[in-house]
Amino acid sequence: MSFIPPAFTFVVNSFTNDYMAIFSKTCEYAMRAVFYVAQKSHEGQKVGIKEIAEQINSPEAFLAKILQKLSRERLIQSVKGPNGGFYFDAVSLNRPLADIVSAVDGNEIFTGCGLGLTYCSESNPCPLHEEFKKIRNQITHMLNNTTIGKFNLGLIKGKFTLNK
Amino acid sequence: MSFIPPAFTFVVNSFTNDYMAIFSKTCEYAMRAVFYVAQKSHEGQKVGIKEIAEQINSPEAFLAKILQKLSRERLIQSVKGPNGGFYFDAVSLNRPLADIVSAVDGNEIFTGCGLGLTYCSESNPCPLHEEFKKIRNQITHMLNNTTIGKFNLGLIKGKFTLNK
DNA sequence: ACAATAAAAGATATTTTTGTCTTTTATTCC
DNA sequence: GGAATAAAAGACAAAAATATCTTTTATTGT
Ligand code: FES
Ligand code: FES
Numbered sequence: 001m002s003f004i005p006p007a008f009t010f011v012v013n014s015f016t017n018d019y020m021a022i023f024s025k026t027c028e029y030a031m032r033a034v035f036y037v038a039q040k041s042h043e044g045q046k047v048g049i050k051e052i053a054e055q056i057n058s059p060e061a062f063l064a065k066i067l068q069k070l071s072r073e074r075l076i077q078s079v080k081g082p083n084g085g086f087y088f089d090a091v092s093l094n095r096p097l098a099d100i101v102s103a104v105d106g107n108e109i110f111t112g113c114g115l116g117l118t119y120c121s122e123s124n125p126c127p128l129h130e131e132f133k134k135i136r137n138q139i140t141h142m143l144n145n146t147t148i149g150k151f152n153l154g155l156i157k158g159k160f161t162l163n164k
Numbered sequence: 165m166s167f168i169p170p171a172f173t174f175v176v177n178s179f180t181n182d183y184m185a186i187f188s189k190t191c192e193y194a195m196r197a198v199f200y201v202a203q204k205s206h207e208g209q210k211v212g213i214k215e216i217a218e219q220i221n222s223p224e225a226f227l228a229k230i231l232q233k234l235s236r237e238r239l240i241q242s243v244k245g246p247n248g249g250f251y252f253d254a255v256s257l258n259r260p261l262a263d264i265v266s267a268v269d270g271n272e273i274f275t276g277c278g279l280g281l282t283y284c285s286e287s288n289p290c291p292l293h294e295e296f297k298k299i300r301n302q303i304t305h306m307l308n309n310t311t312i313g314k315f316n317l318g319l320i321k322g323k324f325t326l327n328k
Numbered sequence: 329a330c331a332a333t334a335a336a337a338g339a340t341a342t343t344t345t346t347g348t349c350t351t352t353t354a355t356t357c358c
Numbered sequence: 359g360g361a362a363t364a365a366a367a368g369a370c371a372a373a374a375a376t377a378t379c380t381t382t383t384a385t386t387g388t
Pocket of ligand 2: 278290
């Protein structure tokens with residue numbers, strides 16, 4: 001009887017975070033999904049999780065979890081059963097994208113310190129504070145001024161992409 | 165013999181990413197450390213990992229790994245042995261903070277799509293593209309225009325904080 | 329009432345990031 | 359040259375984020 005050693009394991013400690021984006025994957029999927037569903041809602045349709053996941057190129061089961069959360073927080077509407085699916089009512093279509101982001105990623109991006117200090121404050125600022133504050137405010141502004149339904153027409157006209 | 169059940173495990177799937185900042189923890193520690201060492205270098209001193217970790221309030225062993233990486237990439241200088249430690253030479257003090265960020269977090273933050281599309285492009289833009297591009301450019305600008313030594317005087321004067 | 333459908337919920341698995349501990353290597357001082 | 363020092367490297371561990379699979383619940387159409 002012979003011992004078969006595990007194949008080369010080399011867990012190289014490459015030690016570069018290999019994909020550090022502004023938003024988490026969860027949040028990226030959420031935003032793409034929301035725009036997709038909004039577009040369909042504009043056309044009066046509900047959409048199933050399978051179609052959404054396909055169209056925005058995200059893992060279906062994972063996206064389901066994300067939309068469940070948004071649904072619990074009443075940020076998106078859903079109905080079960082045949083002919084069911086996800087959609088946005090008129091009120092929800094007018095919500096700012098910021099609501100989605102904070103539901104999923106929390107509020108750190110709106111208020112947190114760029115260098116990771118516990119609190120960002122004027123009285124005890126980190127070196128990047130002044131510059132970082134501007135950027136953070138722009139992000140906040142963008143997310144507050146972008147309603148969920150803002151890109152419906154552009155999406156229908158094919159001006160934007162939500163996958164790849 | 166009695167069976168002792170594991171204590172309540174409830175791994176609540178709270179499903180909010182509980183701390184989504186712009187930069188990774190690794191990158192935050194790196195930036196804080198770099199500013200601290202730069203200040204000391206300005207005063208002609210080398211600093212040991214223990215002091216750095218204490219002063220910027222970061223886990224020592226973890227920070228050591230980060231500085232090792234920066235050292236391998238010649239972004240920071242170091243000497244072993246008694247009276248050794250980390251420091252920046254004149255050339256390094258003039259490097260942009262962007263070099264630190266990209267060494268640690270990669271280039272996604274400078275070039276990536278806000279919605280997580282594989283490529284950000286003008287010809288195939290996501291809905292946030294125009295607005296997001298501006299923000300990304302501001303981040304890039306900030307990190308390129310902030311040299312590692314830029315805040316030395318402010319730090320020495322106690323204008324800025326790097327911990328808590 | 330029943331079968332079919334689709335989301336919600338629950339449980340579990342994988343991967344990445346963050347963090348720690350031990351051993352090795354280089355440098356300085358005596 | 360030897361002891362002491364401090365970073366570098368290597369191996370390992372814990373926590374968080376990402377991802378998948380199974381079971382349950384609500385709704386619809388027949
Ligand atoms: S204190 Fe760091 S961004 Fe305000
Ligand atoms: S395509 Fe999304 S930011 Fe450019």
